[in-house]
Amino acid sequence: MQHVPKIAICCSTFRRHDGLRSLLESLGRLVFKDHAPEITVVITNNDTEDAVPRTIADQASNSLPFPVDYLEEEQRGLSFPRNRAIDHVRDSHDYIAFIDDDSTARPDWLQQLLDVMFETGADVVTGPVAPVYETTPPDWIVQGGFFAPKQRTTGQELDRAFTNNVLISTEVLKRTGVRFPPEFALFGSEDTFFFRNMHKKGARILWASDAVVDDEVPAQRATEEWLTMRHRRTGMCTSVQERRLRGSIFAVPLLTAKVIAWMILGTGLYIAGLFMGRATRVRARCWLAWGHGLALGMLGRNYAEYLHER
Secondary structure, three states: OOOOOEEEEEEEEOOOHHHHHHHHHHHOOOOOOOOOOEEEEEEEEOOOOOOHHHHHHHHHHHHOOOOEEEEEOOOOOOHHHHHHHHHHHOOOOOEEEEOOOOEEEOOOHHHHHHHHHHHHOOOEEEOOEEEEEOOOOOHHHHHHOOOOOOOOOOOOEEOOOOOOOEEEEHHHHHHHOOOOOHHHOOOOOHHHHHHHHHHHOOOOEEEOOOOOEEEEEOHHHOOHHHHHHHHHHHHHHHHHHHHHHHOHHHHHHHHHHHHHHHHHHHHHHHHHHHHHOHHHHHHHHHHHHHHHHHHHHHOOOOOOOOOOOO
């Protein structure tokens, strides 16, 4: 008898009730080529005082064609509910998929991830995230492609992935022992570090170009201020990661060179943007913010983007 893979689709949630409902509805529309895998949906609520996610999970368990497990995690931050979900399903499932509570899965999303996983024997497969704007974005947002999905070839090897669209073999979790780092829980980029650390320990991470999820972009994110803040924060987290993964002796010279390069490139692009339009100027500001963030991270600075949210 052919083995039917057991897959846990995991989502941590924090006060996004409408997004969680939309996600669960989209999972109910998943389609498969031949035999469907054995699916369990795992919802981990990171606000134990909020009873609505439990109600949403209970309602979904009555309408979806697979069970819904509801978990709670008291410790606030992005890392803790994801680790809680892993601990819940690692020993009972073959694969874990992660998707965010502000995303929705396209009907063939999981099948596309599985196809690449089965065809290549990869440890991790990740795919693109397409924007769905809450309101019509400014023209320069679209022209600059600031939220456009990554363009890569299926099967391309990567050194990282993200929890908004990924399928992980539980075997690689057992082999590497990697967990989401608590120190990044309120800063973000905890998933980048998680997968980079896994890759460092030998995991193969591949791209699936047709495994698409749609991600809501709130109006407040489609702004110049949010984009530059996000690039600065990501730069800070990147510096911290590089020092953790490579050691300061090797990381600091590399980071210093990158700071100089991004500042020079950003300045040059901004000057060009005076003639080429706002999208180019904002891209330049993002490059400068990235370089600034790298420098701040080298000095031990970081920005707790999720401190007030969590």
